[in-house]
Amino acid sequence: MPEARAAKPSRPARGDFNLADMLGQAGWAEADRALARALMELHALEQAVDAAKAPRQSEPDANADALEACAVMLRQSLLQVARKRGLSPLGAAGAREPFDHRRHELMKPGARSPAMVKIAAPGWMRGDDILAKALAVPARSRSARK
Amino acid sequence: MNAEPESWNLCVDFGTACSKAAAAPSNAWSHFKPEMVRPLAVGAASRAGNAFLLDSAIFVDDESVLFGPDAVRRAEELESSKRQALRSFKTLLSAPDLERALNTSATHSIDPHRAFRLRDLIVLYLAFLARSVDQAVAADPALNGAGGRFNRRYASPAWRGGGGAALHAMLVRMFAEAQAVQAILGDAMFARGGVSLEAARRALASAAAEQARGWRMGMMFEATAAAAYSSIGLESSAAHLIVVDVGAGTTDIAALARADAALEELKAARVTLTRAGDFIDRLLLNLAIEGAPSLKTPAQQAELWRSLTHSIRDIKESLFSEKRAAIRHDGRTIVIALKDLERDKDYKQFLKMLAQAYEHGLDVVLGRAANDGEGQVDAIAVGGGAAAPFVQDMLKRKSKSGKLRIAARPATPHWAHAPAFGGNLAPIFPQLAIAIGGALAPGSMLAERP
Numbered sequence: 001m002p003e004a005r006a007a008k009p010s011r012p013a014r015g016d017f018n019l020a021d022m023l024g025q026a027g028w029a030e031a032d033r034a035l036a037r038a039l040m041e042l043h044a045l046e047q048a049v050d051a052a053k054a055p056r057q058s059e060p061d062a063n064a065d066a067l068e069a070c071a072v073m074l075r076q077s078l079l080q081v082a083r084k085r086g087l088s089p090l091g092a093a094g095a096r097e098p099f100d101h102r103r104h105e106l107m108k109p110g111a112r113s114p115a116m117v118k119i120a121a122p123g124w125m126r127g128d129d130i131l132a133k134a135l136a137v138p139a140r141s142r143s144a145r146k
Numbered sequence: 147m148n149a150e151p152e153s154w155n156l157c158v159d160f161g162t163a164c165s166k167a168a169a170a171p172s173n174a175w176s177h178f179k180p181e182m183v184r185p186l187a188v189g190a191a192s193r194a195g196n197a198f199l200l201d202s203a204i205f206v207d208d209e210s211v212l213f214g215p216d217a218v219r220r221a222e223e224l225e226s227s228k229r230q231a232l233r234s235f236k237t238l239l240s241a242p243d244l245e246r247a248l249n250t251s252a253t254h255s256i257d258p259h260r261a262f263r264l265r266d267l268i269v270l271y272l273a274f275l276a277r278s279v280d281q282a283v284a285a286d287p288a289l290n291g292a293g294g295r296f297n298r299r300y301a302s303p304a305w306r307g308g309g310g311a312a313l314h315a316m317l318v319r320m321f322a323e324a325q326a327v328q329a330i331l332g333d334a335m336f337a338r339g340g341v342s343l344e345a346a347r348r349a350l351a352s353a354a355a356e357q358a359r360g361w362r363m364g365m366m367f368e369a370t371a372a373a374a375y376s377s378i379g380l381e382s383s384a385a386h387l388i389v390v391d392v393g394a395g396t397t398d399i400a401a402l403a404r405a406d407a408a409l410e411e412l413k414a415a416r417v418t419l420t421r422a423g424d425f426i427d428r429l430l431l432n433l434a435i436e437g438a439p440s441l442k443t444p445a446q447q448a449e450l451w452r453s454l455t456h457s458i459r460d461i462k463e464s465l466f467s468e469k470r471a472a473i474r475h476d477g478r479t480i481v482i483a484l485k486d487l488e489r490d491k492d493y494k495q496f497l498k499m500l501a502q503a504y505e506h507g508l509d510v511v512l513g514r515a516a517n518d519g520e521g522q523v524d525a526i527a528v529g530g531g532a533a534a535p536f537v538q539d540m541l542k543r544k545s546k547s548g549k550l551r552i553a554a555r556p557a558t559p560h561w562a563h564a565p566a567f568g569g570n571l572a573p574i575f576p577q578l579a580i581a582i583g584g585a586l587a588p589g590s591m592l593a594e595r596p
Contacts, residue, residue, distance in 0.1 A: 006330060006334070020571075023574065026570075027574055079464065129569065
């Protein structure tokens, strides 16, 4: 007797499907593990900070080592999340650039915008979208420094 | 509004660790619109974490056969009892005597019942993959009106032992049987408990008798697929290319040259190295053990090794992008620096072999480009190791021949950032690249026609 045939896959209604959203979920699935590790390190970091703030520190070096280890692991895990989600840094810490209000946020905004800024902390972008502007402080231009 | 394409190309990348698939209009090569590229959510029906990846795995349980992510999960549950899922079928398919290898029974750890030949298990997995592809096509409104107008092809590394046409015919037969099996087993393959051993055996017997008449599929070299996604939509599509594929088990160098409408592989350029991503993983695991002198016993070291095997790829990615990586184990932090890896004798030897293989391939393709009167050779890296700095640095080296330029193409083409994808295709593009390139390429680029 011939084998029974399985039904063909059913077709969903139009509008239920968004390829870009599904690709986004796939990216998050890749990033989730790294995010989970980052959250665990955050907990360890909080514990290390509590220990460092305790009034009687018997082992200050050990506390500093624990804090440093947490910072290293947290940074690594968060950078993994960023890569898996397609984020890239905007600017490099210490770099001097002409001020651009679309790319830079001044740490202490003044009445006038500076011509040059020094990047204090890089911002983050995804594709062409700037998610967080780079934090910057006013810097003297190279010609003014000479 | 876009007119519906008359037909689509659908390419399956039957991968070592995961399988992927994508579709693109058959005329994409001449009328390219990025938004018409459709990666297929082949993992959605089996609840895979990343819906676009489907684990290449099958597990023979006590009374059932499990597929994809369920097979991987079950094998992990039974790890201590030395049971295994069958994985890496792709490696098996490059065995020198494939017919004989396929007719061998699976080992006891894979099939304790000795009920299946390796060929049977691969056909069952291909049936699961075929059903997953059909589900993904049905779910995508852009595709589900295509009424079966798909030109199907699969991507393959270049066959190492020759006999490409015979091997292609054998694989198409297996894909054809898999179609018949999936029509019988249907969505039962997505059930968490899998399908019964008896149902799987009966479906295989019925499919072998029926031989899925008229099933047609083409074959595309992975290097050609890489050329297709890298050069599509550019004003001057690449005529001469060198492709470096750093996979898990092997590193392949291939060169291609345009011959009429097709891309011809320059066989003299082909080199396959048996060291690749897995080899670097092992070196890193050894460095991690060296970095933990407190782990003295083999059992302690084995525990560190076991705990790292699931995260070693992320650790490697961090090491290459940040020049150091940290590992937590047993309350301690072990830091591996890139320079530690670069000092390793075996790593240095691997880089030397890779550089020699690349230079050889480059000489061949530069020679051909010069003969063809072209001024440029494009260099592309694909596979899990494409973004590694030693690969990218190699691609950016200048040509020794002053007249010819080497243009290093980015691992993710610019079009993958098109607004239609909302920034979500680019991060996972490297994993889907071969399936997408295989779907974009015109029929004239197929190594084996249907």
